[in-house]
Amino acid sequence: MSLEDHEHINDLYEDMDRLNMLYEELCWDHMDVLEMVPDYKNDRIIIKNKSREMDKMHKEIHNES
DSSP: OOHHHHHHHHHHHHHHHHHHHHHHHTTOOTTOOEEEEEETTTTEEEEEEHHHHHHHHHHHHTTOO
């Protein structure tokens, strides 16, 4: 395996660590579905918790608190 391959693998692990910290910080369940939307204009990625959005929509439709 080349040095470049090792760097890519390391990047992947670092990204996974960041994502795990994000889940913990936001109190998201590890089974929640995320959507990652690129925002090229502002050079960022927007992460949406689709599971939470669906739960919220379900509650609004059924007038639940």
